[in-house]
């Protein structure tokens with residue numbers, strides 16, 4: 105079909121949200137989403153530039169789509185790589201369409217040109233776009249994501265995001281509230297506020313703390329989460345607000361990146377290990393059942409064995425429930441590409457393996473400690489005869505029984521299979537008592 109499209113998103117939560125924005129824009133223009141790539145006239149790859157590996161995967165995908173060269177299919181590169189590579193994607197890699205993170209409103213017009221046999225189309229202007237008024241459909245029956253801000257001003261020295269997604273800007277709060285109200289009318293009960301650094305939210309004199317309190321007032325929303333929070337902005341006011349917010353789910357993703365003060369400084373993170381630890385301790389005091397997850401990087405230029413040991417020490421002290429762990433990848437335009445000495449990639453890889461093993465053991469132990477605990481879960485989906493539920497702390501629990509989607513109930517963890525807690529719903533009699 106001439107106006108059918110397929111979209112594949114790589115990378116972070118923002119990209120998954122943006123895939124919803126793109127779908128909405130194209131569907132409003134009469135395009136039909138198909139779930140098989142080979143049935144689509146238009147194939148869109150929504151790409152990520154945070155690490156070299158993500159870019160190589162997308163370029164490989166683009167090359168194989170172009171090799172097939174079938175029947176005038178249009179292949180478009182959207183997202184961060186479009187912004188990073190610009191016309192090279194057309195000239196060297198044969199893309200038919202290149203659109204950066206701020207250009208999606210122009211997709212109908214650009215695609216129309218492609219379909220009318222015009223030369224490859226490109227739009228890579230950054231223009232403070234927030235996509236107000238575009239409301240992506242929810243990704244699940246009861247969970248939804250809402251972008252509250254875009255871009256980043258922090259310029260961590262390793263990170264390409266400020267260059268490819270532009271500076272920080274916040275969406276109007278009434279637009280955010282409207283978007284959540286619409287989702288809640290569609291049955292969404294668990295909402296995640298997303299942004300590169302949600303704590304930097306600032307619009308018409310309203311900050312993140314005030315925004316999240318407004319979200320809490322929306323009647324049918326039962327659970328509120330957010331990603332991602334920068335530790336430097338995670339302060340007493342935020343912690344106090346969260347501690348008093350009934351609907352806030354006690355899982356906080358707080359990227360640590362490194363446990364060494366020297367490395368943190370080189371990264372331009374603007375906090376020390378001591379400050380980070382203090383914030384964790386204060387939160388644990390005020391929100392006793394809080395769970396922390398994080399991002400950690402190894403092999404940043406200048407990182408010594410001592411620095412790496414300091415990272416392991418933080419992991420040991422904090423006992424994150426889960427961590428995304430990466431090997432440093434030099435990125436164009438960033439300050440860190442000029443920092444010397446670089447760490448031998450083989451050594452960095454060894455450190456990564458060591459870190460993963462270390463953290464995974466902690467994740468396992470934290471999960472084991474859930475056995476016999478009674479946790480509030482919401483049923484999100486079914487898988488055969490099982491229900492898939494989520495705890496307030498963002499853990500998936502499998503329940504060997506079909507319960508209605510959206511139901512919030514108490515499950516007792518009876519086992520851990522692999523990594524996943526298995527839960528049993530307390531029987532009805534107990535529930536009545």
Ligand code: 5AD
Pocket residue numbers: 116154155262263264359361399400401430431432433434435
């Ligand atoms: N190399 C490796 N990891 C990176 N990240 C960001 N930039 C880089 C890079 N150049 C990681 C950080 C960030 C996560 C989204 O990706 O840990 O928190």
Ligand code: SF4
Pocket residue numbers: 256257258259260263264265266300301334
């Ligand atoms: Fe990148 Fe730092 Fe901004 Fe996160 S806060 S997107 S790591 S520059």
